Amino acid sequence: MTVRIDRTRCIGSGQCVLAAPDVFDQSDDDGLGFVMIAEPPADLLPGVRDAVDRCPAQAVGLEE
Amino acid sequence: MTEAAVCPVLHERDHPLHGPTGFAEAVSDGPVKMLWPNGVEAWVVSSYAGARQVLSDPRFVTRKGGHPEMRTDSGEPVLDADQPGNINAIDGEAHLRLRRPLSRGFMVKRMNALRPRIQQIVDEHLDVMEAKGAPADLVTSLCLPLPSLVIAELLGVPPEHQELFQVTATDIFGKNGSKDEYVAHATKLADVLAPIVAGKKDAGTNDDLIGLMVNDTDFSMDELIFLCIGLLAAGHETTSNFLGLFTLHLFEQPEQRAILQGDPARADVMVEELMRYTVGHLGGAGLTRRATADVEVDGVLIKAGDWVSVSLLANLDEELCPRAAELDLDRETVSHLGFGFGPHQCLGANLARAELQIGLRTLFTRFPNVRPAVPVTQMSYRTDMITYGAASIPVEW
Numbered sequence: 442m443t444v445r446i447d448r449t450r451c452i453g454s455g456q457c458v459l460a461a462p463d464v465f466d467q468s469d470d471d472g473l474g475f476v477m478i479a480e481p482p483a484d485l486l487p488g489v490r491d492a493v494d495r496c497p498a499q500a501v502g503l504e505e
Numbered sequence: 506m507t508e509a510a511v512c513p514v515l516h517e518r519d520h521p522l523h524g525p526t527g528f529a530e531a532v533s534d535g536p537v538k539m540l541w542p543n544g545v546e547a548w549v550v551s552s553y554a555g556a557r558q559v560l561s562d563p564r565f566v567t568r569k570g571g572h573p574e575m576r577t578d579s580g581e582p583v584l585d586a587d588q589p590g591n592i593n594a595i596d597g598e599a600h601l602r603l604r605r606p607l608s609r610g611f612m613v614k615r616m617n618a619l620r621p622r623i624q625q626i627v628d629e630h631l632d633v634m635e636a637k638g639a640p641a642d643l644v645t646s647l648c649l650p651l652p653s654l655v656i657a658e659l660l661g662v663p664p665e666h667q668e669l670f671q672v673t674a675t676d677i678f679g680k681n682g683s684k685d686e687y688v689a690h691a692t693k694l695a696d697v698l699a700p701i702v703a704g705k706k707d708a709g710t711n712d713d714l715i716g717l718m719v720n721d722t723d724f725s726m727d728e729l730i731f732l733c734i735g736l737l738a739a740g741h742e743t744t745s746n747f748l749g750l751f752t753l754h755l756f757e758q759p760e761q762r763a764i765l766q767g768d769p770a771r772a773d774v775m776v777e778e779l780m781r782y783t784v785g786h787l788g789g790a791g792l793t794r795r796a797t798a799d800v801e802v803d804g805v806l807i808k809a810g811d812w813v814s815v816s817l818l819a820n821l822d823e824e825l826c827p828r829a830a831e832l833d834l835d836r837e838t839v840s841h842l843g844f845g846f847g848p849h850q851c852l853g854a855n856l857a858r859a860e861l862q863i864g865l866r867t868l869f870t871r872f873p874n875v876r877p878a879v880p881v882t883q884m885s886y887r888t889d890m891i892t893y894g895a896a897s898i899p900v901e902w
């Protein structure tokens with residue numbers, strides 16, 4: 442399972458960071474989200490799914 | 506449906522913490538076309554799925570293009586359709602150009618770094634309230650000054666100008682004033698801002714929002730000034746009203762209040778539930794969009810050119826969570842729409858969260874017996890402002 446952020450859609454709201462702080466962070470350069478762990482272990486997946494759901498720009502994807 | 510239903514009177518409520526009388530019932534059967542008080546017809550979408558769809562589909566735009574805003578009083582819109590820097594009424598790439606640099610100023614880690622300062626402001630204001638003694642007005646003691654001070658500091662407005670800023674920002678957006686009044690207030694604010702902006706330019710700093718906009722973006726002076734006005738206005742009134750409304754809900758529901766007081770460390774999760782519930786129960790006028798193409802929403806064809814009002818009653822849709830009409834502070838966070846959804850979702854959400862979490866937790870832990878000094882239904886509420894809330898909240902402890 443691979444986590445991605447589509448930077449062309451991201452608005453830097455940080456909702457992914459709130460949902461799964463171990464997996465996502467925001468770049469100091471532009472505030473946009475980035476993935477720290479592209480293939481997260483199973484225990485982090487609920488947070489990632491929450492991030493997919495909460496992202497207002499629908500920029501977070503989880504390829505199963 | 507061909508005939509639009511007449512919208513219930515938006516400022517009439519049976520209970521001050523609930524939405525306009527008859528509104529939820531009138532819109533419960535899927536998108537309903539309503540005639541709003543200003544004479545505009547608009548579809549009301551109030552399901553969770555429908556709300557998310559409209560707010561995130563780029564075929565629904567915010568730009569209001571010369572048409573009257575859906576305001577509760579009639580008259581000309583206060584802002585020109587092409588007001589520079591009006592981030593809430595611009596779409597696509599032009600919106601991203603304004604939004605992205607600002608998002609940097611509101612990053613989660615930046616908001617977390619502000620928490621100690623927010624705590625300090627809360628503590629100082631509660632110290633003063635305690636020293637003066639009960640009864641006190643929670644709105645003027647805590648709810649209003651907290652977000653005003655925080656946003657002024659975040660923008661980088663020097664302390665000597667902060668009061669003028671706050672007064673003017675409230676004058677601008679607080680009431681549905683005339684266009685002439687708006688222009689007069691905006692001009693006053695622009696005069697104060699000009700030297701501040703010049704100072705940031707000379708210093709070359711970007712550690713506050715004005716500095717960031719001046720030195721790290723291509724925003725024009727007109728855009729920058731309007732964004733400052735917008736941030737000040739959006740940054741204090743909403744948060745202040747919600748801190749008050751959350752407290753009132755907890756006064757009215759002692760069993761929920763006990764959950765917060767039993768586990769104040771979980772205040773961050775509880776604030777999400779309070780937000781979901783409070784916004785959902787306010788219902789009424791929602792987030793306005795306009796269709797640029799024919800789009801089906803919840804089985805109804807919305808035509809190009811139609812207005813849509815997304816009602817945040819959607820937060821009470823059972824599709825979002827079970828027993829959605831009830832407040833349940835034991836609930837885990839759900840993706841509520843209290844801060845909107847889509848590219849226009851609230852820029853200040855993470856700041857508002859920090860203020861609400863710290864404000865609420867500190868109030869109820871420091872004053873475990875805090876209670877209303879008059880019944881919640883007899884307090885006065887402001888219907889003259891754009892956002893709804895209690896005008897004053899007399900409390901004892």
Ligand code: HEM
Binds near residue numbers: 843
């Ligand atoms: C409890 C407090 C708050 C609530 C409930 C709230 C709610 C909202 C909602 C629902 C929207 C979406 C509007 C739409 O889609 O048309 C919004 C947008 C916005 N909010 Fe907030 N807000 C709050 C606090 C704040 C704060 C503290 C700030 C700034 C410091 C702020 C700044 C903004 C801005 C700039 C936008 C426009 C964003 C855009 O269009 O891209 N808000 N807010």
